[in-house]
Structures are given as C-alpha cells and as structure tokens.
Amino acid sequence: MAFDFLVENIAQQKQRARYRVRQCVAEQNGRHVKINDVTYLNFSSNDYLGLNHHPEINQALLEGAERFGTCASGSSLITGYSYAHQALENEICDWLNQPKCLLFASGFSANSALMQALGHKSCQLYLDKLSHASLIDGALSSEAKVKRFLHNDITQLERFIVQSQSAANSDINSIDDEINRVIVSEGVFSMDGDQADIANLSKIAQQYQALFYVDDAHSIGVVGDKGQGSSSMANVDVVMATFGKSIATSGAFVACDENLAEYLVNFSRHYIYSTAISPALAWATKKSIELIQTQHWRREKITELSHLLESKLSEKVQLIKNASSIHAIVIGDEMATLDVCQKLRDRGIWLSAIRPPTVPNNSSRLRVTVTSSHEIKDINYLADCINEVIE
Numbered sequence: 001m002a003f004d005f006l007v008e009n010i011a012q013q014k015q016r017a018r019y020r021v022r023q024c025v026a027e028q029n030g031r032h033v034k035i036n037d038v039t040y041l042n043f044s045s046n047d048y049l050g051l052n053h054h055p056e057i058n059q060a061l062l063e064g065a066e067r068f069g070t071c072a073s074g075s076s077l078i079t080g081y082s083y084a085h086q087a088l089e090n091e092i093c094d095w096l097n098q099p100k101c102l103l104f105a106s107g108f109s110a111n112s113a114l115m116q117a118l119g120h121k122s123c124q125l126y127l128d129k130l131s132h133a134s135l136i137d138g139a140l141s142s143e144a145k146v147k148r149f150l151h152n153d154i155t156q157l158e159r160f161i162v163q164s165q166s167a168a169n170s171d172i173n174s175i176d177d178e179i180n181r182v183i184v185s186e187g188v189f190s191m192d193g194d195q196a197d198i199a200n201l202s203k204i205a206q207q208y209q210a211l212f213y214v215d216d217a218h219s220i221g222v223v224g225d226k227g228q229g230s231s232s233m234a235n236v237d238v239v240m241a242t243f244g245k246s247i248a249t250s251g252a253f254v255a256c257d258e259n260l261a262e263y264l265v266n267f268s269r270h271y272i273y274s275t276a277i278s279p280a281l282a283w284a285t286k287k288s289i290e291l292i293q294t295q296h297w298r299r300e301k302i303t304e305l306s307h308l309l310e311s312k313l314s315e316k317v318q319l320i321k322n323a324s325s326i327h328a329i330v331i332g333d334e335m336a337t338l339d340v341c342q343k344l345r346d347r348g349i350w351l352s353a354i355r356p357p358t359v360p361n362n363s364s365r366l367r368v369t370v371t372s373s374h375e376i377k378d379i380n381y382l383a384d385c386i387n388e389v390i391e
C-alpha cells in the first residue's frame with residue numbers, strides 16, 4: 001500500500017521502546033508541572049532561570065503588543081522589522097559585545113541558516129560529534145565539506161585541520177589559503193550538560209584562521225557573570241542562542257560581525273523568507289535579558305542546587321558531572337530508562353527519558369534540569385527517589 005513506511009516505522013519505533021508521545025501540560029513553571037490533573041515536581045524544564053511567568057516580562061509583552069502588535073505582519077526585509085526588534089538586537093550586541101545581531105524564528109532555523117550560509121563550497125565545517133540536530137542538518141545540506149570530531153576532542157579536531165591543510169597543499173589546483181574553516185561547538189551540550197573547552201577551541205580557531213561558531217542555547221543566561229554565555233570566556237566569532245530556554249520567550253538570535261550579518265540579510269533563505277518574530281515577544285525578550293544581566297542570584301542558585309544534587313546521589317548512579325543546569329544520569333537500555341521514569345513519576349517527579357536517536361545507542365538517560373525555581377527540599381527529595389529506584 002502507498003505510504004506503508006509510515007505505519008511500519010511507527011511499529012518499529014514501538015518495538016524498540018523509542019515510541020514518543022506528547023503530554024498536554026495544563027500549567028508549568030521552573031519547579032512544577034501539571035499533567036492530567038496531577039502536579040509533579042518538574043525536572044525537565046529548560047526554564048533554567050525561572051523567568052517564565054515573571055511579572056515584568058509579562059508586563060513588557062502586554063506593552064509590546066499595544067505599541068507594536070502581536071504580529072510582525074511581514075518578513076524583516078519587507079515591513080516586519082520594527083523598533084522592538086531593533087531595540088532587542090541592540091541590547092544583545094551590548095550584552096555580548098558583538099557588532100551585529102539578527103533575530104530568527106527559532107534556534108533550529110538560526111543554526112540551519114548559519115550552517116548553510118557559512119557552508120560555501122570553499123568551506124570546511126568541523127562539528128563536535130554531539131552537535132544539535134539543527135547544526136548537523138544545516139551542515140549536511142550545505143555545499144561545504146563536513147567533518148565531525150569526537151566529542152570535546154580538540155586533539156582530533158586539530159589533526160583534521162592539519163590533514164586538510166596537507167591535502168590542500170599536495171593538490172596543485174588548490175591553495176590552502178582558499179579553504180575557509182568553521183569550528184562549530186555548543187557551549188553547554190544539550191544532552192550531557194558538559195561544557196566545551198571554549199578557551200582552547202577559540203585558540204585553535206585563531207591559530208588556523210578559522211571562524212569559531214558557538215551554539216549557546218544552554219549557556220546563555222546561565223554562564224558568565226552577566227549570563228552572556230560562552231563569549232564571556234574567550235573570543236567567539238558567531239554566537240547563536242535560542243530565547244526559548246533561560247530567556248523564557250521564543251525565537252533566537254545570531255550575533256556576529258557586520259560582514260556576516262550583511263551576508264545573511266542578503267542571502268539567508270531562513271531569514272529572508274520567514275515572518276519576523278512577534279514584536280511583542282521581542283519587547284518581552286529585551287526585558288528578560290535586562291533582568292538576566294542583573295539578577296545574579298539565579299545563576300548562583302543553580303550552582304548551589306547542582307552541587308547539592310551531585311553530593312546526594314549515591315555512587316551507583318552514573319551522573320555526568322558538570323557545572324551547568326543539565327545533569328544527565330545514564331541508564332543505557334531504553335526499557336530500563338522508561339521504567340525508572342515511571343517509578344519517579346509514581347513518586348511525583350516529572351523527568352523525561354531521553355532515548356536514541358537523540359542520544360547514541362545504549363546511552364538512554366534521565367536528563368535532570370535544575371532551575372533557580374527549585375528549592376533545597378526538592379533536590380533532596382529527587383536524590384532520595386533516584387537513589388531508591390536506580391538499582
């Protein structure tokens with residue numbers, strides 16, 4: 001029958017314990033989530049700084065809707081680019097100390113756009129093996145040569161660069177100077193929660209005249225004294241971050257130099273052929289970023305609670321230790337991971353099972369996110385329950 005693959009692939013997904021369903025959330029904040037009339041402690045939220053529902057951000061959303069409208073009513077190159085968007089871009093440029101900023105509908109779209117824009121046929125893109133799907137899809141659909149180095153393995157990255165240099169030098173039709181290189185990493189990795197070695201990646205980028213691109217989706221707001229993310233640690237040429245996590249709105253930005261920004265405005269199909277983000281939301285996002293820069297206690301609380309969790313988990317729990325909001329507990333098998341999730345749910349804890357293909361085979365896991373809305377007693381309870389249900 002036509003389109004048999006739809007049914008067949010779903011059946012296979014169920015058989016492999018990889019079947020996914022959505023849960024309709026009635027209410028949520030960084031601490032609780034209400035699903036099917038049950039309120040759980042929420043350890044799956046990306047609202048790391050607990051800013052969703054913040055009254056000043058809600059107020060800015062209302063004000064933005066009244067002044068600029070809920071809808072941009074056009075793409076940025078037609079009539080969609082308003083004062084609200086410009087003010088948000090300027091705020092981000094000042095925050096990250098970058099010359100230019102452009103807004104995108106989502107982080108997925110921004111990453112795809114940038115990989116395609118930078119992925120000219122003269123380019124080599126070097127991506128960390130654990131890069132987000134949007135980076136991989138964007139890179140593979142570009143005209144560039146794509147190399148993926150082992151996760152956080154700077155030695156292998158450098159070897160790849162040196163190999164491509166020697167290959168170019170031995171090819172009489174090619175002059176190495178003509179290879180444009182881009183090193184791509186996440187600041188904090190979404191499924192492991194560990195940080196990239198930003199300082200050394202930046203050094204390698206400078207040494208080989210490569211452009212350094214960082215997806216800061218999980219670092220923005222959380223890393224840096226004012227929450228500016230990876231660019232607070234070293235020179236980063238292009239920063240992408242989504243508004244949908246610690247910033248607590250929706251959409252994304254790319255901060256970069258004037259040349260790249262101008263190129264994107266002229267050639268990026270994702271930018272040109274898409275309605276600009278809601279100006280009301282842009283206005284609310286600007287307010288959120290203002291709060292993030294000054295409310296240091298939110299970052300400090302994440303650090304404090306994360307240390308507490310780490311200290312309370314028993315040794316049999318395979319925790320990937322790190323300094324971010326994301327704490328991965330690797331179980332391995334898909335069925336076993338689902339079973340642990342269900343047992344935690346029975347104890348009033350909401351945690352999602354992360355399974356392949358989102359993570360490599362046999363590395364299914366619980367992805368615990370600690371937010372600044374959690375309390376010490378929440379973390380103690382979570383650790384007790386995890387110690388009890390993981391054998």
Ligand SMILES: Cc1ncc(COP(=O)(O)O)c(C=O)c1O
Pocket residue numbers: 105106107108109111132134186190215217218242243244251252
């Ligand atoms: C590392 C990373 N990059 C990009 C994205 C995509 O951002 P958005 O949700 O705004 O599309 C996500 C997740 O959502 C992510 O985890």
